[in-house]
Amino acid sequence: GQNIDQPTEMTATEGAIVQINCTYQTSGFNGLFWYQQHAGEAPTFLSYNVLDGLEEKGRFSSFLSRSKGYSYLLLKELQMKDSASYLCAVMDSNYQLIWGAGTKLIIKP
Amino acid sequence: DVKVTQSSRYLVKRTGEKVFLECVQDMDHENMFWYRQDPGLGLRLIYFSYDVKMKEKGDIPEGYSVSREKKERFSLILESASTNQTSMYLCASSPTVAGANVLTFGAGSRLTVL
Numbered sequence: 001g002q003n004i005d006q007p008t009e010m011t012a013t014e015g016a017i018v019q020i021n022c023t024y025q026t027s028g029f030n031g032l033f034w035y036q037q038h039a040g041e042a043p044t045f046l047s048y049n050v051l052d053g054l055e056e057k058g059r060f061s062s063f064l065s066r067s068k069g070y071s072y073l074l075l076k077e078l079q080m081k082d083s084a085s086y087l088c089a090v091m092d093s094n095y096q097l098i099w100g101a102g103t104k105l106i107i108k109p
Numbered sequence: 110d111v112k113v114t115q116s117s118r119y120l121v122k123r124t125g126e127k128v129f130l131e132c133v134q135d136m137d138h139e140n141m142f143w144y145r146q147d148p149g150l151g152l153r154l155i156y157f158s159y160d161v162k163m164k165e166k167g168d169i170p171e172g173y174s175v176s177r178e179k180k181e182r183f184s185l186i187l188e189s190a191s192t193n194q195t196s197m198y199l200c201a202s203s204p205t206v207a208g209a210n211v212l213t214f215g216a217g218s219r220l221t222v223l
Binding site for chain 1: 113149150151152153154199209210211212213214215216217
């Protein structure tokens with residue numbers, strides 16, 4: 001079966017760096033997405049990786065290793081507003097998205 | 110500001126009632142989706158549509174139907190609501206482009222079935 005694994009919850013300190021991991025086993029691969037979802041709000045797109053390597057976008061970076069079935073989202077200089085759930089999703093060979101359950105990130109002052 | 114609008118943020122219905130959840134997007138997107146989101150689970154696709162009057166079953170279509178009469182509107186219908194359909198329902202849309210098919214989501218409709 002297809003599976004996306006990510007930690008349920010993480011805690012970090014304001015101003016620090018946190019890495020949220022995502023491992024996947026899917027039928028084929030056509031890209032990996034990260035979305036941010038604040039409580040009670042819509043998920044919003046953060047990043048897309050289809051080739052191996054690191055994609056940097058301001059304080060957020062996303063890394064992909066297709067051979068290892070692994071990605072991470074790196075958040076630097078954490079701010080209180082980064083408290084949210086982070087959803088990892090993989091597009092399989094049929095171009096369907098398979099979603100992880102999300103990682104709830106708690107930022108403490 | 111482009112967006113996806115879901116008609117109801119919160120609904121409470123009784124078992125057996127018919128429920129309509131409406132979704133409208135103003136981005137001229139071809140593709141529209143209905144997901145449900147439950148604690149501890151990833152988003153699960155109920156139905157999607159890639160064109161007007163077209164619909165495809167997702168992973169959990171049982172107990173649901175959809176309607177897409179106009180490009181901008183995608184409705185989810187629960188013919189006879191049951192308690193196990195209590196959930197957050199998210200509508201999303203995306204353009205048909207090569208490469209990253211980024212979804213734009215609505216704010217969600219939280220349905221409670223008593």
